[in-house]
Amino acid sequence: TKPVYAFEEADSKKRMLLGGKGAGLSEMTRLKLPVPPGFTITTEVCNKYYDNNRKLPKDVMPAVMKNIAKMEKKTGKKWNSTKNPLLVSVRSGAAISMPGMMDTILNLGLNEKTVEGFAEQTKNPRFSWDSYRRFIQLFGKVVFGVNDEKFDHVLNSAKTKQGVTDDSKLNVESLKNIVSEYKKICEAHTKRKFPDTPNEQLVLSIEAVFKSWMGERAIVYREKNNITKDIANGTAVNVVAMVFGNMGDDSATGVVFTRNGNNGKKELEGEYLINAQGEDVVAGVRTGKNIEFLKKDMPKSHKELSNACAKLEKHFREPQDIEFTIEQGKFYLLQTRTAKMSASALVKTSVDMVKERLIDKNNALARIPAQQLEALLHRTIDESKIKNHKQLAKGIAASPGAASGIVVFDVKKAIELGDAGNKVILVRKETKPEDVPAFFSSEGILTSLGGKSSHAAIVSRGMGKPCIVGCSELKISYENNTCTANGITIKEKDTITIDGSAGTVFIGEVPTVEPQMTKDFEQILDWAQKTKTLGIRANADTPEGAKLARKFGGQGIGLCRTERMFNGSDRINLFVEMIMAENIEERSKILTKLGQLQKSDFIEILQAMEGYEVTIRLLDPPLHEFLPNPEELVERIQKLKASGDTDGVNKTEIILKRARELAEVNPMMGHRGVRVGITYPEIYEMQIRAVFDALVELTKKKVKAHPQIMIPQISSIAELNHIKKIYDSIKKEMEAKHKMKLKINFGTMIEVVRAALTANELANTAEFFSFGTNDLTQGTFSFSREDVEGKFLPEYMEKELLERNPFQSIDVNGVGSLIKIGISGGRGVRPNMEIGICGEHGGDPSSIKFCHGAGLSYVSASPHRIPIAIVAAAQAVI
Numbered sequence: 115t116k117p118v119y120a121f122e123e124a125d126s127k128k129r130m131l132l133g134g135k136g137a138g139l140s141e142m143t144r145l146k147l148p149v150p151p152g153f154t155i156t157t158e159v160c161n162k163y164y165d166n167n168r169k170l171p172k173d174v175m176p177a178v179m180k181n182i183a184k185m186e187k188k189t190g191k192k193w194n195s196t197k198n199p200l201l202v203s204v205r206s207g208a209a210i211s212m213p214g215m216m217d218t219i220l221n222l223g224l225n226e227k228t229v230e231g232f233a234e235q236t237k238n239p240r241f242s243w244d245s246y247r248r249f250i251q252l253f254g255k256v257v258f259g260v261n262d263e264k265f266d267h268v269l270n271s272a273k274t275k276q277g278v279t280d281d282s283k284l285n286v287e288s289l290k291n292i293v294s295e296y297k298k299i300c301e302a303h304t305k306r307k308f309p310d311t312p313n314e315q316l317v318l319s320i321e322a323v324f325k326s327w328m329g330e331r332a333i334v335y336r337e338k339n340n341i342t343k344d345i346a347n348g349t350a351v352n353v354v355a356m357v358f359g360n361m362g363d364d365s366a367t368g369v370v371f372t373r374n375g376n377n378g379k380k381e382l383e384g385e386y387l388i389n390a391q392g393e394d395v396v397a398g399v400r401t402g403k404n405i406e407f408l409k410k411d412m413p414k415s416h417k418e419l420s421n422a423c424a425k426l427e428k429h430f431r432e433p434q435d436i437e438f439t440i441e442q443g444k445f446y447l448l449q450t451r452t453a454k455m456s457a458s459a460l461v462k463t464s465v466d467m468v469k470e471r472l473i474d475k476n477n478a479l480a481r482i483p484a485q486q487l488e489a490l491l492h493r494t495i496d497e498s499k500i501k502n503h504k505q506l507a508k509g510i511a512a513s514p515g516a517a518s519g520i521v522v523f524d525v526k527k528a529i530e531l532g533d534a535g536n537k538v539i540l541v542r543k544e545t546k547p548e549d550v551p552a553f554f555s556s557e558g559i560l561t562s563l564g565g566k567s568s569h570a571a572i573v574s575r576g577m578g579k580p581c582i583v584g585c586s587e588l589k590i591s592y593e594n595n596t597c598t599a600n601g602i603t604i605k606e607k608d609t610i611t612i613d614g615s616a617g618t619v620f621i622g623e624v625p626t627v628e629p630q631m632t633k634d635f636e637q638i639l640d641w642a643q644k645t646k647t648l649g650i651r652a653n654a655d656t657p658e659g660a661k662l663a664r665k666f667g668g669q670g671i672g673l674c675r676t677e678r679m680f681n682g683s684d685r686i687n688l689f690v691e692m693i694m695a696e697n698i699e700e701r702s703k704i705l706t707k708l709g710q711l712q713k714s715d716f717i718e719i720l721q722a723m724e725g726y727e728v729t730i731r732l733l734d735p736p737l738h739e740f741l742p743n744p745e746e747l748v749e750r751i752q753k754l755k756a757s758g759d760t761d762g763v764n765k766t767e768i769i770l771k772r773a774r775e776l777a778e779v780n781p782m783m784g785h786r787g788v789r790v791g792i793t794y795p796e797i798y799e800m801q802i803r804a805v806f807d808a809l810v811e812l813t814k815k816k817v818k819a820h821p822q823i824m825i826p827q828i829s830s831i832a833e834l835n836h837i838k839k840i841y842d843s844i845k846k847e848m849e850a851k852h853k854m855k856l857k858i859n860f861g862t863m864i865e866v867v868r869a870a871l872t873a874n875e876l877a878n879t880a881e882f883f884s885f886g887t888n889d890l891t892q893g894t895f896s897f898s899r900e901d902v903e904g905k906f907l908p909e910y911m912e913k914e915l916l917e918r919n920p921f922q923s924i925d926v927n928g929v930g931s932l933i934k935i936g937i938s939g940g941r942g943v944r945p946n947m948e949i950g951i952c953g954e955h956g957g958d959p960s961s962i963k964f965c966h967g968a969g970l971s972y973v974s975a976s977p978h979r980i981p982i983a984i985v986a987a988a989q990a991v992i
């Protein structure tokens with residue numbers, strides 16, 4: 115491959131090589147759309163630059179200059195000309211778009227001499243000198259790392275000196291002074307003369323864009339968005355002939371989506387600014403005009419824009435996100451890329467485009483990032499409760515969903531408070547790429563400036579976080595840590611609620627409601643259900659959870675954690691009493707009561723899942739988890755002593771003694787799961803009996819219940835057979851007593867490494883397997899599942915020792931191999947054995963893809979993730 119391709123000669127299918135922007139520009143050039151001439155320096159050059167100790171390979175600049183010469187021909191302008199200079203922009207563009215994460219330089223080619231030529235060319239000295247000062251500012255910031263504030267300071271003093279408040283009122287004299295001051299700032303910073311030749315400027319700018327690929331902002335963004343080297347490796351650099359949206363009132367610049375990015379409606383959505391440069395719209399510094407007004411302002415350009423949008427959609431078969439500029443009435447396209455849309459917009463456009471015969475059902479499913487569907491399952495404001503809450507302000511609805519939290523204005527503080535477990539709403543005038551880490555720590559984002567295509571809006575939408583922008587009624591004071599709207603002042607840490615679907619901000623916490631399924635979403639799920647082959651079950655341990663799972667399309671329960679049922683306020687004390695019981699008689703009495711409670715729980719859950727399998731797992735955690743921890747008990751005793759409550763002291767001391775007896779150094783690998791069932795068989799007997807009792811009762815009522823019993827933490831066939839004997843004897847007793855056959859499958863979790871390795875033995879007794887990948891991952895890595903994420907795991911990811919968090923996304927090489935061994939062991943004995951997965955990975959799209967490929971029967975995920983799992987399972991087939 116060559117290091118540089120002109121837009122008309124590049125193969126636009128090579129996104130990895132050209133980056134998204136380069137590929138889009140060359141495709142548009144081929145489609146004969148009005149794109150300014152230019153060329154792309156490939157991502158391969160970026161990688162060579164890094165391999166080469168951050169130096170450009172020798173063949174790059176000669177190739178660049180050849181292409182500059184081509185641009186001269188096409189534009190009729192001349193590089194470094196004092197009469198009619200060619201000016202260019204230098205823009206980054208990786209294979210995966212990373213909005214605002216990397217650097218751009220505009221107006222390159224200007225110096226003390228060419229600026230005069232530019233003035234002649236444009237017949238506008240003021241504009242030329244303003245372009246020049248903008249160039250130095252951007253170049254100084256991007257190439258030399260000069261702090262923007264220094265430039266702002268000069269600009270502000272110049273305005274004061276001339277007695278104007280608006281940048282656009284600065285005269286040539288003032289601008290010339292600013293240019294000279296700006297250069298002094300750069301020279302003081304770099305201790306060298308400001309580079310004056312366009313050639314020098316171009317080399318430095320290309321290098322700066324390559325450097326920005328490894329900038330902190332870009333690295334964090336890639337990490338958080340899982341952008342790995344296989345999908346984007348380095349950035350390309352695009353050099354494009356400048357066109358100006360700020361050449362007067364017949365010029366404009368704007369950003370449009372070919373369909374509404376928030377709700378998916380088939381209408382142009384976006385904003386433009388008359389007499390402005392592109393960055394002004396994207397940065398959200400000025401709030402743009404709604405695109406529909408362009409029809410009146412510039413009817414010819416509006417028509418050209420609409421036609422281009424239609425052509426591009428038809429060509430790419432995806433809604434596009436387009437940047438355009440109108441220079442003195444002439445319309446140009448500067449970028450096109452697949453529009454980043456909210457989840458509901460993705461769903462609606464998928465269904466619509468199938469109806470329009472633009473795509474087929476498989477394309478419709480494949481284009482929805484399953485993870486993003488989570489946003490559709492987000493809570494929304496409870497409309498019936500709104501009247502009890504005072505509205506603070508209204509802004510632009512930028513990303514759907516509702517969230518409440520405490521107001522935080524400072525980015526660092528938002529991260530601190532958010533990561534400490536507080537619900538934070540980040541409130542800013544505007545946001546910048548370097549603020550993105552705070553987005554991850556916040557529940558929602560609210561800004562007073564900016565439009566729907568501003569940074570805050572796009573980033574939030576991608577993350578599925580509620581966001582309101584352009585809330586201009588809100589006056590934010592960073593100094594006082596307050597914001598004020600409609601006479602009400604909100605201080606830091608006051609609670610507000612934002613509704614990102616309507617754009618409304620409320621004071622206090624407004625109740626929210628479960629999301630409603632739209633017809634379009636149902637359609638997508640229906641297509642996905644018909645496409646997928648993998649079963650989807652739920653991890654649910656309450657009747658509500660079971661009902662929700664079923665509503666979302668879950669077909670059965672893959673994991674009912676029975677210990678969660680003991681946490682109810684009506685039974686936790688009973689369970690503690692059971693643990694405290696001094697002898698088996700006493701314990702059995704309490705267990706009988708607990709058995710009654712469990713039975714009624716099972717009945718409700720089985721009923722909610724009628725017709726589907728419900729896998730009930732017997733008690734798993736160590737018993738001491740149900741007791742307060744010893745330190746807390748010691749404190750409690752001291753307090754009781756101080757208050758003279760001797761009775762209380764005695765009782766608590768007994769609990770303390772028991773808690774200390776049960777305490778373990780390493781409880782996760784301690785007395786838990788089947789090990790508890792073996793040492794306290796009466797507990798498992800009670801649970802097994804409760805399942806049989808529930809089945810008997812439901813069978814009598816003609817409810818089709820399919821409970822299965824599953825044993826946790828099994829490591830050997832001996833353990834499993836030990837419990838099977840108890841199960842067999844209860845089954846026999848129950849069948850005799852009720853004179854009916856009672857079918858309850860008996861199976862095991864595979865969550866201990868040894869279980870996976872000896873699955874062929876376990877399958878002789880187990881009728882089904884379910885992989886507990888949380889514990890299996892813990893055991894395979896010897897990483898404590900409770901601790902690592904807050905300790906060394908982030909550093910592991912940073913240092914690229916791990917590509918993904920293995921507790922989130924299955925470790926295919928390690929844990930995946932164990933799963934494969936387990937499956938072949940099990941199916942070697944029972945060819946059609948039902949084998950599923952019930953760890954957290956069951957709701958993770960990339961893990962689901964693996965599960966599908968490995969031949970699992972089903973995945974089990976938490977109810978809210980079921981739609982995601984259904985779509986991911988369908989995508990695994992496509």
Ligand code: PEP
Nearest residue numbers: 865886887888889952953
């Ligand atoms: C597992 O270990 O993956 C599992 C599902 O069990 P738990 O998370 O309850 O330990």
Ligand code: MG
Nearest residue numbers: 865886888889
């Ligand atoms: Mg487990």
